[in-house]
Amino acid sequence: xxxxxxxxxxxxxxxxxxxxxxxxxxxxxxxxxxxxxxxxxxxxxxxxxxxxxxxxxxxxxxxxxxxxxxxxxxxxxxxxxxxxxxxxxxxxxxxxxxxxxxxxxxxxxxxxxxxxxxxxxxxxxxxxxxxxxxxxxxxxxxxxxxxxxxxxxxxxxxxxxxxxxxxxxxxxxxxxxxxxxxxxxxxxxxxxxxxxxxxxxxxxxxxxxxxxxxxxxxxxxxxxxxxxxxxxxxxxxxxxxxxxxxxxxxxxxxxxxxxxxxxxxxxxxxxxxxxxxxxxxxxxxxxxxxxxxxxxxxxxxxxxxxxxxxxxxxxxxxxxxxxxxxxxxxxxxxxxx
Numbered sequence: 001x002x003x004x005x006x007x008x009x010x011x012x013x014x015x016x017x018x019x020x021x022x023x024x025x026x027x028x029x030x031x032x033x034x035x036x037x038x039x040x041x042x043x044x045x046x047x048x049x050x051x052x053x054x055x056x057x058x059x060x061x062x063x064x065x066x067x068x069x070x071x072x073x074x075x076x077x078x079x080x081x082x083x084x085x086x087x088x089x090x091x092x093x094x095x096x097x098x099x100x101x102x103x104x105x106x107x108x109x110x111x112x113x114x115x116x117x118x119x120x121x122x123x124x125x126x127x128x129x130x131x132x133x134x135x136x137x138x139x140x141x142x143x144x145x146x147x148x149x150x151x152x153x154x155x156x157x158x159x160x161x162x163x164x165x166x167x168x169x170x171x172x173x174x175x176x177x178x179x180x181x182x183x184x185x186x187x188x189x190x191x192x193x194x195x196x197x198x199x200x201x202x203x204x205x206x207x208x209x210x211x212x213x214x215x216x217x218x219x220x221x222x223x224x225x226x227x228x229x230x231x232x233x234x235x236x237x238x239x240x241x242x243x244x245x246x247x248x249x250x251x252x253x254x255x256x257x258x259x260x261x262x263x264x265x266x267x268x269x270x271x272x273x274x275x276x277x278x279x280x281x282x283x284x285x286x287x288x289x290x291x292x293x294x295x296x297x298x299x300x301x302x303x304x305x306x307x308x309x310x311x312x313x314x315x316x317x318x319x320x321x322x323x324x325x326x327x328x329x330x331x332x333x334x335x336x337x
Contacts, residue, residue, distance in 0.1 A: 007073050008319050009081045009103065010312025011060075013096030014088025014116045015144070016041060016052045018059045021308035022071035022078075023316040027129055030071035032309040033063050038184070045183045046173065047143075053091035060099055067308075078109060080324075082315020085113035086332030087144070093331035101327055110324040112315045115335055117145055118157065119310035120272030123299040125154070126313045132268035132297055137261045141253065141281070142273030143169035143184075146215045148260045149337055151270065154317060157337045160260050161213025168249060169275050171217035175224045175245050179238055189242045190278050196243025201227065201236070203248040213260055220248050246280060254284050261294060268295040277304040 005024045012019040021032040037055035041047050068075060083100035086093060104111035121138040125131065136151040137160075146163040166174065169186060176185025181192070203223050206216045224245055227236070261269060269289055275281060276298055289296040303309060318324070 005073075006079045006316075006319070007071065007077055008112075008312055008316040009067075009078045010114075010308040010310075010315050011081065011083040011096040011100050012116070012119070012306055012308040012311050013056045013060065013092050014084045014086070015092060015306055016047050016055070017306040018056045018063050019306065019308035020060075020063045020067040021312040022067055022073060023309070023312035024071075026313060026317045026320065027126065029126065029309045029313065030073070031067045032307055032312075033067040033070065034305075034307050035059050035063055042183050045177045047089070049089045049091055052089060053095065056092055056095035060095055064099070075103070076107065078103070078107065080110040080112055080315060080319045082112040082114050082311050082318070084116045084119065084311055085329060086116060086335030088116055088333065090331055090333050093333075097331050105327060110319065111327060112318050112323065113325040113329050114311050114314050115337065116306075117147060117335075118337065119314055120299075121149070121151070121157075121270045122154070122314040122317070123272050123303040123307070123310035124270040124297040126310060127299040127303055128297045132270060133295055134268070135264050135266055136268035136270055137257065137264050137266040139253070139257050139269065139271045139276075139285075140273045141168045141271070141275035143167060143173065145273065146217070146253070148213050148256060150260075150264045155321075155323070159337045160264075161215065161256060163215040163217065164208075165216050165218040166221055168215070168217060168253065169273070171221050171249060172275070174221045178225050178228050179241065181238075186275060186278065189246060190280065192239045192242035193246040193280065196237070196239035196241070198243055198247060200240045201244040203244050205248055205251050207252060207255065213256055215252065215256065217249060220245060250281055250284055253281070254288055257285070258288055258292070261288075261292060266294055268297060270297045272299055272304060272310075274305050277301045
């Protein structure tokens with residue numbers, strides 16, 4: 001191994017992806033191995049924690065070995081280990097954290113706990129290969145979270161708004177279940193929405209009280225359910241329902257993001273999380289940023305989903321600044337910024 005490389009190992013096990021990555025610097029990833037248990041959850045139309053945890057236990061050592069081989073480094077070469085502390089499924093988090101603590105203790109190297117949501121924003125930076133202009137706004141849209149944050153720099157974040165009920169991706173999954181489209185719901189709804197006619201149904205957009213940066217998507221989920229159960233449901237094409245559902249959700253996200261960017265006087269917008277892979281959302285974010293003169297940074301699609309590259313990259317950033325954790329830190333199902 002090149003002695004000038006200071007490899008940092010990243011571990012991600014917050015939900016249903018078991019992932020290990022090796023970073024050789026803040027912007028350089030040597031390997032990123034991801035193994036998903038998603039196929040085992042399909043028949044339940046959602047994540048079953050026990051299945052996800054068992055999958056992590058069965059695969060974490062295999063994934064670690066493969067990541068080291070791809071990066072062409074030995075475990076003894078690793079200078080620090082970063083790991084998702086939360087938010088996520090407690091049992092799933094504990095698998096990754098236990099491995100990270102064992103590596104840190106045995107090798108005598110620093111351990112760096114990372115907020116999973118912060119990692120999603122770092123994924124946008126990694127994909128762009130550059131540091132954004134600050135101040136910036138961060139948008140996380142995933143199966144479990146919908147959040148807006150103010151970013152004064154890479155490691156200085158302040159929560160501005162979050163979902164009060166269903167997350168954006170969760171609403172997609174539930175709407176898809178009602179429509180019989182299977183799990184996960186996001187890709188299915190996106191495909192059908194592209195064929196649907198706009199403004200044929202008229203779902204209500206929930207912006208909450210004036211000035212709020214929070215989100216609420218439980219209403220649109222219920223609206224889809226009531227429509228499908230209605231007397232004239234068979235006369236409405238599923239594509240039109242998907243189009244109106246997606247438009248309703250994205251109208252709210254774009255408007256809240258616009259307000260947050262203006263309030264923060266943002267020069268950049270970073271977006272991440274599984275829903276950020278949606279082509280229509282990416283198009284709308286670009287239109288917003290072009291109109292407001294803001295730089296847009298979004299991850300490549302593979303890095304929109306859960307992965308350890310974003311954990312290793314952020315870990316490398318903190319390693320270079322000696323921002324280390326302690327071995328006695330705990331997993332956190334809910335973890336604020």
